[in-house]
Amino acid sequence: MRVLGISGSLRRDSYNSGLLRAAAELLPSGVELEVFDGLKAIPPYDADDDVDVAPAPVRELREAIADADAVLIATPEYNASVPGVLKNALDWASRPHATNPLRGKPAAVVGTSTGMFGAVWAQADARKVLSTIGARVVDRELPVPEAAERFDADGTLRDPEVEAQLSELLVELADAVEAREAALARAAA
């Protein structure tokens, strides 16, 4: 089972990228996580560019999502919502709406911030956007506040409680993938 991780922060030492690295260490057995690192190359969404052959960075994103069994987004919070680059990437991924690669795909959202609320509003917005796109969104949040206190100088998560919550969320995401595979197998039978 393959999970595609997308960090909504482009910053080199991003805590949210650190959260994805922590997730990679906590995956249920048989699950692997690949982090998508092409977010910065995705151009601003322009319907004039949204043609049969999309820009290469967009094709890479769409193919990475299509190849994955699930998506895990780690988002910071900018002005009470998701960063523009993340929303822009999801907008590209959502096209064409009826057949986009996120449709039916299990997805979960986590997030961390240096403030007191752990990107909780950004996570809620990301879940709403993913649901609208047609993803099967895990109904669970993981706000990790005061990131500077929970990650060490190397950007490694050092908080057993958060690790336990992250593990539970990843199990739920893997369960959603299995439930989807079972449903698709029933339909094909």
Next chain:
Amino acid sequence: MTTATAIPAGTYTTDGVHSSAGFAVKHMLSTFRGSFGTVNAQVIVEEDGRARLEGTVPVSSVIVKDENLQAHLQSPEFFDGEQYPEIRFHGLDLTVDGPTATLTGDLTIKGHTERVTAEGTVAGPVEDPFGNTKLGLQFETVVDRTKFGLNWNAPLPKGGFMLANDVTISVDLELAQA
């Protein structure tokens, strides 16, 4: 059940081309309507006159005027066609009284089952030009979509919500005796 005008005993199966199922729900100021392209139903009438209707509708056959909305209706936010590919009606009773018919049964949508009663009409049976015995049934009922886990909504900027919870379901069936 009571049958002032009994349907002759037997099994009657839908003629797909001449049967339909639709839904209507208040959307802001207007009534939004959609339908299902495939309706499978059987009316089973026992020798003692007891009758019931069994039916299924594939979620994948939903039809609305916009392909994006059509896809959205398949998503987990709405019918979740992958996990719950069928809408099912398990009939408990079909009572006919002259031209009127009352249908009772368990309706299952998105894994949620609710007992529903629908009022309607019955026509026939009549012979068609090809020697088949045909029966017509029409029903309508109102259900609260949130009881079936269909909870999507959007708040309006100045209060209230975009979509009503009460949904009118209407079914028109033409059935042929097996």
